[in-house]
Amino acid sequence: MSRPSGASRSGRRDRRPAPRRPVLDGARLTAYDVLDAVTSRAAYANLLLPQLLGERDLEQRDAAFATQLTYGTLRARGTLDAVLTGLVDRPLADLDPRVLDLLRLGTYQLLDLRVPAHAAVATTVDLTRAIVGAGASGLVNAVLRRVAAGGDRARWLETLDGEGDDRLALATDHPRWIVQAWREALGDETPDGEAELEAALQADDAAPEVHLVARRVPRAELVEQSGGRPGPWSPYAVRLGGGDPGLVPAVRSGAAAVQDEGSQLAALLLARAPLDGPDAAWLDMCAGPGGKSGLLAAVRPPGVRLTAADRAPHRAELVRRSLRGEEDVEVLVADGRQPPWAPGSFDRVLLDAPCTGLGALRRRPEVRWRRTGDDVPPLAELQAALLERALASVRPGGLVAYVTCSPHTAETVAVVDAAAARDDVEVLPVAPLFPEVPDLSRGRYGQLWPHRHGTDAMFLALLRRTR
Structure with missing residues (x-):
């Protein structure tokens, strides 16, 4: 008769220790979960990571490490893949996407963070065993040991x-x-x-500061509440050195909001420009999620009615929330290419055109690898169509501010130059409206840069319809 499994010849059960079940590192697991979501369902790290950090209640040091791992690995993906390509015996595209994300996570620690090799390799192998299985963990172990043997980023770059x-x-x-x-x-x-x-x-590779906008609260009071400092360019901006902006009382009440200082200048471009004739109706044509509409509502002169439109219902709802408490505002679900309003209905129009988002790569590091050059032409076609409708939406003498969160020439200068070739359109120079902002001029237009201004790379153009 056979013995029960695990029993010895004497009938006693063996007391061999059970296989070690590793305790997974919380920071690394959180970083992996974000990488996986970005890869598998096109999630945005800047939205998902804060949610996971709140749910998992990591200690401050671990949360900071998870943030560094997440954004760093997403940002460095191209270089990490170039290193891994020579160390894996098959095309990277043929790997299990989970294994590839784990290899990237381990390689980033070895190349850029200089985490000791034994720690980077062992923790990544443990994650692989738990997430994918023992077979994959052998591959990850072998590849990461070869990465570690090759030295840091500088040494690897010499070999590529x-x-x-x-x-x-x-x-x-x-x-x-x-x-x-x-x-x-x-x-x-x-x-x-x-x-x-x-x-x-x-x-683009440096972690950005958080910027606040003082909409219905004096900036000095927002500085005091937040512990930040006044922004150098927008009279409504406050820059934070750290901390959670959601804890600032004015942000919680809606009197202030998180908004990049460059986006604030984009809204102020429309409001500052001199205008002949009536000034009673403003339009934010592609308004979602509502940050610029919120600032326009706060700075408009008395008696100005603000209309904000977005073709996506959920984005229009975000605009409504941003404008909550404001009087004489209207929010529409509408496609700017087929607007419900009559031509010439507005005195000023802001067109924050849909774009590649390349001007905010420091905030959304995965976008640099998600976008391709093939994305630009159809977006430029959309931008040109929207700008044509924006110009039709203003009365003769009215103003259109065209802005994008991208410096790409095809999305910026080329689009506006084409519109300006019309005999009823005049380009107004941007830089004179912001004399306090250095190095802003891009010909007749304006261009903000992270390395010059500490803002997103916003493009600014101002057009007047002459007849």
């Missing part, structure tokens, strides 16, 4: 092929097409264009 823009793309964690787009956008206006190009790309 690349010159010119290819080298710069690897060194600054950008796709080559974005490097080329930034080169064109910066132009030849600076004495050392190559050095500024690298500075602009590196600024």
Whole structure:
């Protein structure tokens, strides 16, 4: 008769220890969960990570490490993949996406954070065993040990092929097409264009400050509440060195909000421009999620009616929340290309056009790898159509502010130049409206940059319909 499993010849059960079940590192598991969500369902890290950190109640040090791991790994994906390509015996696209994200997570720790090899490898192997299985953990262990043997990022970059823009793309964690787009956008206006190009790309890799906008509260009071400091460009901006903006009383009440200082200047462009004739009706044409509408509502002169429109119902709802408590405002669910309002209905129109979002790469690091150059032409076509309708929506003499959170020439200068070629459109220079902001001019237009201004890379243009 056979013995029960685990019994010895004497009938006693073996007392061999059970296999070790690793306690997974909370910071690394959280970072992996965000990477997986970005890969598998196109999630946005800046929205998901705060949610997970709140749910998991990590200690402050672990939460900071999870944040560094998440954003750093997403940002460096191109360089990490270039290293891994030579160490895996199959195309990376053929790997289980979970395994590839785990390899990226471990490689980032070894190359950029200089986490001791034994810690980076062991914790990543433990995660792999728990998430994917024992078979995959052997592959991850072998590959990460080879990464560790190759040294830090600088040593690995020496081994990778690349010159010119290819080298710069690897060194600054950008796709080559974005490097080329930034080169064109910066132009030849600076004495050392190559050095500024690298500075602009590196600024995309730095963690941004949180900016607040004082809408219905004096800025001095918001500074006192938040412990921040006044922003240098917008009279409504406060910059925070740290902390949770959601704990600021004015933010909780809606009297203030989180808004990049560059976005504040985009709204102020429309409000500051001199206008001949009546000034009673303003339109925010692509208003979601409502930050610029909120500031326009706060700074408009008495008697001005503000209309805010967005074609997506859920974004229009966000605009309603942003404008809650404001009088003489209207929120519409409407496509600006087929508007419900009559031509010439407004005195001022803000068109914050849908774009690639390349100007906010420091806030959404995954966008640099999610977008491709093929995304630009259809967006430029949409932008041109919206700008045409925006110009039709203002009366003769009315103003249109065209802004995008992208410096890409095809989404900015090319779109506005085409509209300005009409004989009923006049371009107004942007820089004179912001004399306090240095290095703003991009020809007749304006361009903000993280490395120059500490803001997102917002493009600003101002047009007048002459007849």
